[in-house]
Amino acid sequence: MELDIINDSQKSTAKSESLIRTPSLPLISYKGQDKLALFFLRFCALSIFAILVLMIGLLFKMAMPAISMFGLDFITSSDWNPVEDQFGGLAFIYGTVTTSFLALIIATPLSIAMAIFISQILKGALSKVVSMIVELIAAVPSIVFGLWGLFYLAPWVKSTLTPFLKNTLGFLPQFQGPSFGIGILSASIILAIMITPTITSIVREIFNSVPQIRKEAALGLGATKYEMIRIAVLRPSLSGILGAVVLGLGRALGETMAVAMIIGNNPTISKSLFSPGATMASVIANEYAEAEGDLHLSALCYIALILFAITFIVNLAARTIIWHNNRRSQK
Amino acid sequence: MRKLFVGLMAFIAMNTMAATQINGAGATFPYPLYSKWFSEYSKENKDIQINYQAIGSGGGIRQLIQETVDFGASDAPMSDNDKSKATRQILQIPTVLGAVAISYNVSEVTANIKLDGDTLAKIFLGEISKWNDPKIAALNEGLKLPAKDILVVRRADGSGTTSIFADYLSTVSKDWETQVGRGKTLKWPTGIGAKGNDGVTGAISQNDGAIGYIELAYAINNNLKVAALKNKAGEYKLPTVQGVSLAAAKVKSISEVTNSIVDADGKGVYPISSFTYILLPVKEKDAKIVEVKKFLKWALSKGQNFAAPLHYAPLPKRLALEMLKEIK
Numbered sequence: 001m002e003l004d005i006i007n008d009s010q011k012s013t014a015k016s017e018s019l020i021r022t023p024s025l026p027l028i029s030y031k032g033q034d035k036l037a038l039f040f041l042r043f044c045a046l047s048i049f050a051i052l053v054l055m056i057g058l059l060f061k062m063a064m065p066a067i068s069m070f071g072l073d074f075i076t077s078s079d080w081n082p083v084e085d086q087f088g089g090l091a092f093i094y095g096t097v098t099t100s101f102l103a104l105i106i107a108t109p110l111s112i113a114m115a116i117f118i119s120q121i122l123k124g125a126l127s128k129v130v131s132m133i134v135e136l137i138a139a140v141p142s143i144v145f146g147l148w149g150l151f152y153l154a155p156w157v158k159s160t161l162t163p164f165l166k167n168t169l170g171f172l173p174q175f176q177g178p179s180f181g182i183g184i185l186s187a188s189i190i191l192a193i194m195i196t197p198t199i200t201s202i203v204r205e206i207f208n209s210v211p212q213i214r215k216e217a218a219l220g221l222g223a224t225k226y227e228m229i230r231i232a233v234l235r236p237s238l239s240g241i242l243g244a245v246v247l248g249l250g251r252a253l254g255e256t257m258a259v260a261m262i263i264g265n266n267p268t269i270s271k272s273l274f275s276p277g278a279t280m281a282s283v284i285a286n287e288y289a290e291a292e293g294d295l296h297l298s299a300l301c302y303i304a305l306i307l308f309a310i311t312f313i314v315n316l317a318a319r320t321i322i323w324h325n326n327r328r329s330q331k
Numbered sequence: 332m333r334k335l336f337v338g339l340m341a342f343i344a345m346n347t348m349a350a351t352q353i354n355g356a357g358a359t360f361p362y363p364l365y366s367k368w369f370s371e372y373s374k375e376n377k378d379i380q381i382n383y384q385a386i387g388s389g390g391g392i393r394q395l396i397q398e399t400v401d402f403g404a405s406d407a408p409m410s411d412n413d414k415s416k417a418t419r420q421i422l423q424i425p426t427v428l429g430a431v432a433i434s435y436n437v438s439e440v441t442a443n444i445k446l447d448g449d450t451l452a453k454i455f456l457g458e459i460s461k462w463n464d465p466k467i468a469a470l471n472e473g474l475k476l477p478a479k480d481i482l483v484v485r486r487a488d489g490s491g492t493t494s495i496f497a498d499y500l501s502t503v504s505k506d507w508e509t510q511v512g513r514g515k516t517l518k519w520p521t522g523i524g525a526k527g528n529d530g531v532t533g534a535i536s537q538n539d540g541a542i543g544y545i546e547l548a549y550a551i552n553n554n555l556k557v558a559a560l561k562n563k564a565g566e567y568k569l570p571t572v573q574g575v576s577l578a579a580a581k582v583k584s585i586s587e588v589t590n591s592i593v594d595a596d597g598k599g600v601y602p603i604s605s606f607t608y609i610l611l612p613v614k615e616k617d618a619k620i621v622e623v624k625k626f627l628k629w630a631l632s633k634g635q636n637f638a639a640p641l642h643y644a645p646l647p648k649r650l651a652l653e654m655l656k657e658i659k
Contacts, residue, residue: 079518080518081518082489082514082515082516082517082518083511083512083513083514083516083517083518084512084518150530150533150537151533151537154537155537178480180482180523180538181537181538182523182525182534183523260487260526261525261526261530264523264524264525265487265523265524265525265526266519266522266523266524276523276524278487278524282487285488286487286488286489286524286526287488287489287516289386289387289389289390289488289489290387290388290389290390290488290489290490290491290515290516291389291489291516292389292410292489292514292515292516293412296516
């Protein structure tokens with residue numbers, strides 16, 4: 001292999017020398033080179049698609065025993081009992097959906113405000129530095145978030161946030177019951193922190209794409225800076241923001257390690273946000289390695305399949321919204 | 332360039348030829364001891380290199396059945412279902428014993444509390460939810476117990492530790508056996524799940540009022556308080572290496588090593604003890620299996636001395652000799 005490369009490089013230098021002296025045809029015709037490149041690139045592009053199809057196929061095959069055993073009841077039952085070989089995924093679906101949406105509720109206003117600050121208020125180099133710091137958060141490995149959550153966030157939630165919420169919103173069933181710090185609320189907060197950079201950077205790009213002339217027009221008509229941001233920046237970006245939020249949702253749905261470490265891993269459906277829960281991704285990570293029965297493994301694959309379907313749909317929706325938005329803004 | 336390449340190839344070839352590579356996979360529980368064993372053994376036998384992946388007992392058994400590894404390791408003996416899937420007969424050799432400690436964190440209590448099996452089961456079933464419950468108080472006369480909520484912490488991931496603990500509770504409590512049962516992953520009536528022994532350790536040390544089960548080494552290394560458990564002879568025993576070894580004192584032959592030894596008879600026994608096994612496929616004249624057997628002979632004799640410092644209990648001498656005969 002190595003030898004071939006050496007020979008090739010020798011050949012090509014020889015060839016280029018000969019090209020300078022006498023213009024002669026290359027080893028493979030230019031048309032042939034084009035064809036070869038096209039074939040190679042097409043192969044690369046299609047291989048991604050093939051991997052996706054193979055993955056879905058394999059998941060289906062592995063989930064088949066559970067699908068044929070439980071059918072669609074799997075989605076409506078919350079009984080998860082590996083000892084009795086009884087499996088239902090509702091508690092995990094509930095946990096995933098609740099934590100993800102709570103995370104969105106926290107992260108969306110934060111991200112939009114941050115994007116406005118970076119793109120409209122800060123100027124020049126400072127804006128670049130701040131946005132870089134925000135994006136750096138996205139590069140922190142999720143296990144680090146998990147550890148931080150376990151050793152810092154959870155005790156804080158238990159000692160500070162929970163008493164505050166109980167005092168102010170304690171009349172709602174969502175904010176009642178004992179809190180150990182570890183639970184749905186803490187997991188949602190961690191998720192919110194993790195998806196904020198994703199949403200912020202996309203929203204910032206959308207704000208930056210607003211033509212300067214519109215902003216100047218708004219100011220020229222006597223709008224204050226706040227009104228200008230509201231009329232000229234926020235309003236035309238709404239669908240783009242929605243797309244960014246849905247993309248953040250996609251990340252929240254699939255997040256595994258940080259959530260598994262801090263959610264309490266108890267597959268029950270409880271009204272209280274303080275109580276422990278479990279998500280689809282966390283149960284797969286927790287139980288796959290030591291799953292004993294074939295049905296247990298298969299049920300985990302069934303959950304994976306459901307998770308796959310949900311994230312696929314969510315991402316598809318986000319891309320469609322953003323694509324739609326881009327096309328409109330180009331007009 | 333070419334010289335460098337040839338040199339590199341020769342170097343790789345030399346390395347692969349020099350050492351016989353043996354691959355194993357399985358339990359995480361004995362991993363600290365096993366990695367110590369493998370490195371010590373390689374020092375004595377330079378031509379043997381043992382790679383071990385601590386992917387969990389279940390994964391180890393699966394890889395062994397598919398024959399992608401030379402040996403497996405598991406905390407629980409293989410189930411009949413798994414045995415029937417394997418194409419060969421599989422020898423299950425106990426290597427050391429481990430204990431599951433009951434750790435707790437109650438800031439008011441400085442002494443070791445005493446618990447019996449029934450009370451422990453009721454705590455983990457959620458039937459006892461306060462530390463000053465009369466059942467706990469009756470076992471700990473003279474100890475001032477606070478009226479704090481009990482937070483049960485257990486493993487979220489499937490685990491051999493859970494399996495040993497559930498086996499013990501099922502043995503001592505009918506309620507536990509019927510309501511929850513045995514297994515590596517259970518349907519827990521109460522509490523929060525944490526990942527791994529370190530996760531449970533962390534959750535216990537952070538939450539005042541928490542109780543959980545962890546491997547003995549984790550309790551000792553993290554200075555957690557442990558409960559003294561009542562054994563069959565009626566004594567309250569703290570988890571110690573000696574108490575764990577004694578639990579296996581009555582086991583004498585290879586046919587008995589796969590029997591459960593929780594709540595074992597005898598004086599001085601710590602009741603939540605268990606073997607951990609290396610699983611060896613029976614193949615005739617296979618060079619690698621011969622090497623694994625050589626290693627096992629070393630592990631069951633000289634290797635046993637490395638166990639206690641790492642808080643594993645060595646096999647009782649008689650049983651180790653019996654196993655050595657069995658391996659041949």
